[in-house]
Amino acid sequence: MACGSINSQFGAVVLWHGKGQSISSNLELSKCKPQLRLSSLDSLRQYCSPFTLQFKFKVPSQNFVRSVVIKCDHPQNADFPRYYSKKEKKPFPVPIVELRRAARKRFKDSRGQPKKPLPPPKIGLLVKSLIPLAYTVYNARITLINNLRKLLKVVPVQACKWCNEIHVGPVGHPFKSCRGSSASVRNGVHEWTKAVVDDIIVPVEAYHLYDRLQKRITHAERFSIPRIPAVVELCIQGGVDLPEYPTKRRRKPIIRISKSEFVDADESELPDPDPEDPSPPLLTEIPDTEIIPPSTAEETVALAEETLKAWEEMRGGANKLMKMYQVRVCGYCPEVHVGPSGHKAQVCGAHKHQQRNGQHGWQTAVLDDLIPPRYVWHVPDVSVPLSRELRTFYGQAPAVVEICVQAGAAVPEQYKPTMRLDIGIPKNAREAEMAV
Structure with missing residues (x-):
């Protein structure tokens, strides 16, 4: 019987066949996908550029093993910006210890110097x-403000009525992450309304x-x-x-x-300033x-x-x-x-x-x-709404970037790691349980 797994850490999809399976040197993904229910290969083919396959054949005793490794040429799975609660203080850009050490070094080097x-x-x-x-x-x-007002006419953006979370798509996401007023009564469910520019640019x-x-x-x-x-x-x-x-x-x-x-x-003795360029x-x-x-x-x-x-x-x-x-x-x-x-x-x-x-x-x-980059969930396919069970497979991007990407712009390289473009998204929760 055929089995499969998705390695989200290394961006690889590995397929193997057990004892008694025949080996063919020409492996067709279209034949493997219905058997393994790995619909994520299509999304990998779409977002990974270039899309490469590496075939590995092993013949151990009594078992035949065949694997397929799919690689991408950009980093992946970068950590999302940390959320700081209202009771936490923001960290210093440079630790206090480093600042004091640098100040002592400057003072020591400046002795006897002009x-x-x-x-x-x-x-x-x-x-x-x-x-x-x-x-x-x-x-x-x-x-940026003028263009966003134009894009909001063609790209739907949703904003929560009770908190500052927004979502780019025809319908809001189903995640229970609302921290606004009476969030416990609503069990963390958002109430979505139409967003404006101030919701996107803080x-x-x-x-x-x-x-x-x-x-x-x-x-x-x-x-x-x-x-x-x-x-x-x-x-x-x-x-x-x-x-x-x-x-x-x-x-x-x-x-x-x-x-x-x-x-x-x-400055009274200074001559009149020279006419500068407009x-x-x-x-x-x-x-x-x-x-x-x-x-x-x-x-x-x-x-x-x-x-x-x-x-x-x-x-x-x-x-x-x-x-x-x-x-x-x-x-x-x-x-x-x-x-x-x-x-x-x-x-x-x-x-x-x-x-x-x-x-x-x-x-x-x-x-x-x-300039706070308000992060939103990346929607791989606008026609398919996000699933609550597959939350760990979705990436995030600043709201401006997500709006432009859904409008047809190319994804900038610096935002690909957090958008998780190379992670295959299963069809349902059962397929997600097969992921390693």
């Missing part, structure tokens, strides 16, 4: 080489600073200072000029009096009433490819800006502050905020704090 000049952001100047990048990130964000806001080096915002000033998207604030501090959000631009470095005190240099044009968001969805499949694919490109430009450019312009995040809540030090507004309501008098626990932010 002081190194501070980078432009710390002396109040712009990094001129990063100004075009700031405009690129700003326009990429606007392009709105992370920050205070707009007229002067990046100004004194820290106090608790009494929390309502008098406007709040704007954190990515936009990062672009403004990187060199983007927006008339509605003025900011101070210095032409000479500041004069540092102490660690926390400085005065501006006298700044790149700034895009604007298209209202929902003026959104025109793509009419053909070719337009949808082209729009999805453009959306993926804008997503990568925004994240990649913001990551480069964050290496020069510091961004802070609270270790207990999602609050983000673009600046050298966080504000003093006592509005943190996370776990044990009473012990901190409502103040945030600021630490260095990473890219996912500024």
